[in-house]
Amino acid sequence: MKKKYLLTPGPTPLPPEVMSALAKPIIHHRTAEYSALFVEVNNGLKSLFQTAEDVFTFASSGTGAMEASVVNLLSPKDKVIMVEAGKFGERWLELGNTYGLDVIPVHVQWGKAVESSLIEKLLKENPDAKAVFVTLCETSTGVKTDIKTIAAITAKTNAVLVVDAISGLGAMELKTDEWGVDVVVSGSQKGMMLPPGLAFISLSKKAQKMLETSTLPKYYLNLKAYKKALDKSDTPYTPAISLTVALTEALKLINDEGLENVLKRHAVMAEATRQAVKALGLEVFASSPADAVTSVKLPEGMDGSKLYKTMKDELGVQAAGGQGDLKGKILRIAHLGYMDASDVILGISALEVALGKIGYPVKMGEGVKAAQKVLYQINS
Amino acid sequence: MKKKYLLTPGPTPLPPEVMSALAKPIIHHRTAEYSALFVEVNNGLKSLFQTAEDVFTFASSGTGAMEASVVNLLSPKDKVIMVEAGKFGERWLELGNTYGLDVIPVHVQWGKAVESSLIEKLLKENPDAKAVFVTLCETSTGVKTDIKTIAAITAKTNAVLVVDAISGLGAMELKTDEWGVDVVVSGSQKGMMLPPGLAFISLSKKAQKMLETSTLPKYYLNLKAYKKALDKSDTPYTPAISLTVALTEALKLINDEGLENVLKRHAVMAEATRQAVKALGLEVFASSPADAVTSVKLPEGMDGSKLYKTMKDELGVQAAGGQGDLKGKILRIAHLGYMDASDVILGISALEVALGKIGYPVKMGEGVKAAQKVLYQINS
Numbered sequence: 001m002k003k004k005y006l007l008t009p010g011p012t013p014l015p016p017e018v019m020s021a022l023a024k025p026i027i028h029h030r031t032a033e034y035s036a037l038f039v040e041v042n043n044g045l046k047s048l049f050q051t052a053e054d055v056f057t058f059a060s061s062g063t064g065a066m067e068a069s070v071v072n073l074l075s076p077k078d079k080v081i082m083v084e085a086g087k088f089g090e091r092w093l094e095l096g097n098t099y100g101l102d103v104i105p106v107h108v109q110w111g112k113a114v115e116s117s118l119i120e121k122l123l124k125e126n127p128d129a130k131a132v133f134v135t136l137c138e139t140s141t142g143v144k145t146d147i148k149t150i151a152a153i154t155a156k157t158n159a160v161l162v163v164d165a166i167s168g169l170g171a172m173e174l175k176t177d178e179w180g181v182d183v184v185v186s187g188s189q190k191g192m193m194l195p196p197g198l199a200f201i202s203l204s205k206k207a208q209k210m211l212e213t214s215t216l217p218k219y220y221l222n223l224k225a226y227k228k229a230l231d232k233s234d235t236p237y238t239p240a241i242s243l244t245v246a247l248t249e250a251l252k253l254i255n256d257e258g259l260e261n262v263l264k265r266h267a268v269m270a271e272a273t274r275q276a277v278k279a280l281g282l283e284v285f286a287s288s289p290a291d292a293v294t295s296v297k298l299p300e301g302m303d304g305s306k307l308y309k310t311m312k313d314e315l316g317v318q319a320a321g322g323q324g325d326l327k328g329k330i331l332r333i334a335h336l337g338y339m340d341a342s343d344v345i346l347g348i349s350a351l352e353v354a355l356g357k358i359g360y361p362v363k364m365g366e367g368v369k370a371a372q373k374v375l376y377q378i379n380s
Numbered sequence: 381m382k383k384k385y386l387l388t389p390g391p392t393p394l395p396p397e398v399m400s401a402l403a404k405p406i407i408h409h410r411t412a413e414y415s416a417l418f419v420e421v422n423n424g425l426k427s428l429f430q431t432a433e434d435v436f437t438f439a440s441s442g443t444g445a446m447e448a449s450v451v452n453l454l455s456p457k458d459k460v461i462m463v464e465a466g467k468f469g470e471r472w473l474e475l476g477n478t479y480g481l482d483v484i485p486v487h488v489q490w491g492k493a494v495e496s497s498l499i500e501k502l503l504k505e506n507p508d509a510k511a512v513f514v515t516l517c518e519t520s521t522g523v524k525t526d527i528k529t530i531a532a533i534t535a536k537t538n539a540v541l542v543v544d545a546i547s548g549l550g551a552m553e554l555k556t557d558e559w560g561v562d563v564v565v566s567g568s569q570k571g572m573m574l575p576p577g578l579a580f581i582s583l584s585k586k587a588q589k590m591l592e593t594s595t596l597p598k599y600y601l602n603l604k605a606y607k608k609a610l611d612k613s614d615t616p617y618t619p620a621i622s623l624t625v626a627l628t629e630a631l632k633l634i635n636d637e638g639l640e641n642v643l644k645r646h647a648v649m650a651e652a653t654r655q656a657v658k659a660l661g662l663e664v665f666a667s668s669p670a671d672a673v674t675s676v677k678l679p680e681g682m683d684g685s686k687l688y689k690t691m692k693d694e695l696g697v698q699a700a701g702g703q704g705d706l707k708g709k710i711l712r713i714a715h716l717g718y719m720d721a722s723d724v725i726l727g728i729s730a731l732e733v734a735l736g737k738i739g740y741p742v743k744m745g746e747g748v749k750a751a752q753k754v755l756y757q758i759n760s
Binding site for chain 1: 392394403409439475478480576601618619
């Protein structure tokens with residue numbers, strides 16, 4: 001018997017309440033029973049997204065929600081500023097190019113965060129820019145973007161701020177309405193503790209106005225259809241019923257813990273992981289680290305895939321490797337969703353043991369000790 | 381205690397094996413374990429779709445797969461023939477208009493099937509037509525389209541045949557390769573016995589060629605990205621893992637029963653339902669009835685919603701009412717997916733009892749007797 005632990009930044013482990021809900025007999029979506037449940041879900045989503053506006057849900061990967069933000073707000077040749085600081089920022093650029101937008105790309109060195117002042121400068125130089133696209137937590141690098149400052153900048157312009165919060169939502173602070181974030185997109189398999197398959201998008205009043213002028217073609221992702229249906233607690237197409245039923249359970253768990261405590265738990269797990277990494281003589285790759293996932297910079301010459309495989313196959317702990325140019329160069333350890341202090345401890349322990357097994361000079365227990373200090377406030 | 385029976389044409393009931401699979405701990409999709417499972421799924425889908433070509437799977441409602449067939453094969457102003465014989469045919473027209481196609485609409489009276497000779501005539505008059513869009517089982521009317529004859533017609537032209545088989549696949553014969561059907565789209569919550577949330581599309585070699593020339597914009601639904609990933613047993617975006625794991629179980633059930641037997645079971649359930657309806661003095665609404673769902677024409681003056689509600693709320697049996705102009709005028713009883721002879725019996729019995737309760741002169745037991753005769757070959 002060997003237990004398996006999934007410490008990846010999506011999919012994340014499922015709480016038992018969610019797994020049980022997924023196993024329930026299916027109910028029909030055009031019934032009073034489902035409508036009541038959908039109302040409950042929509043209220044819970046508003047709290048989680050920290051917005052008074054509607055949050056729209058549809059069956060797709062998070063990428064579908066990213067695409068929805070592009071095709072519902074914009075028209076061909078619209079000027080947009082798109083930040084690319086990793087693999088998921090690249091996706092914004094690909095979407096912008098696919099739909100014939102006039103893209104001003106902001107390439108940021110992977111591992112760094114975009115400078116807010118650069119966004120401010122670009123918006124001044126391009127007063128006709130319609131939108132700024134950024135990523136709250138760039139999952140590929142573990143970098144956090146300073147959304148609050150950027151939102152304060154975009155709020156003074158005609159441009160809307162679109163935030164990919166797929167891996168950040170429910171793990172890192174994102175005060176949508178208070179900060180003036182216009183569009184938040186997310187997915188189910190990260191902080192929301194569900195299997196992948198649901199995508200979400202919220203729109204500020206400023207963004208809602210753009211629905212009226214956008215001419216890019218859309219059908220399945222047409223938010224006007226979702227809005228019309230939502231006003232009757234309905235969906236335009238058959239929803240992913242089982243996932244939505246399970247979402248009620250996940251939202252209950254978040255509500256019971258309290259969003260503030262959920263975010264604090266993530267912050268503490270993240271800090272513990274970072275301190276552990278440093279105690280082991282390694283570096284955190286991100287200059288501005290996110291609280292959803294910690295990227296560990298591996299020493300020159302270390303075989304990253306060997307480290308990953310040792311953790312996974314010998315110790316039962318699955319972290320994530322690097323993507324694109326970072327393949328083999330970083331290890332990403334998630335502290336995201338249904339995870340707590342014990343997950344951090346077993347993850348750091350597995351990292352220590354695997355480092356030892358592949359021949360890296362590691363003082364066993366030092367990482368765990370540093371994590372314990374943060375997680376349990378033990379100072380001896 | 382009152383048990384509930386779902387006799388709707390989607391979602392359909394889940395087999396216990398599927399429910400258990402949905403409740404499993406999540407696994408990561410970028411692992412050897414998931415790749416092996418995905419290979420198994422893809423092979424099973426080829427058998428179910430009766431094609432040697434790839435079947436692509438993505439997280440969305442069936443409508444997403446319909447849209448994928450349009451945006452991946454066509455370019456603006458392309459001439460297409462779209463058959464509208466019900467609510468789901470309307471969806472083809474909406475998609476065609478959304479994407480600026482030159483649509484030749486074929487409006488068919490709801491309850492009737494399109495005449496194959498009309499398709500032949502239109503293709504002769506429009507040799508530049510790129511595609512013909514039809515619906516195997518028009519769920520809103522219970523009508524079956526003669527795909528075999530239409531495929532023989534399109535095969536002789538440059539046009540591809542695109543079939544919405546969302547509610548028909550796994551319930552009615554569709555020999556994709558043998559008949560020369562170019563594109564088959566489907567969804568998970570009908571004959572595939574899964575919750576909604578997965579959509580599927582298969583493409584013939586003739587259709588695959590059109591991927592190279594299509595200029596309509598697409599990103600999440602871009603099949604070239606799915607093809608590139610599929611060749612490595614991967615997906616371009618995070619797949620709906622739980623639903624895909626459950627799909628392996630559903631495909632096993634279909635394989636164990638044998639597709640031929642699955643289709644025969646549906647044909648027998650459908651014939652039993654039709655005979656029962658007639659024995660009760662009612663009419664089958666569809667001139668060419670489908671084997672996935674039977675639409676019952678309600679007598680003038682009968683309150684269809686009252687009949688539906690009596691069956692659902694008093695007898696625990698949920699059928700479906702009419703959609704659009706057919707609201708209150710028909711009742712649709714599904715015999716689709718994880719249903720067998722006993723479901724037909726309890727459904728017909730509930731129909732008889734509900735008819736009696738709302739004051740329709742019904743000879744109790746006559747419908748059940750007619751169904752028994754077909755289901756169990758009892759002739760006394």
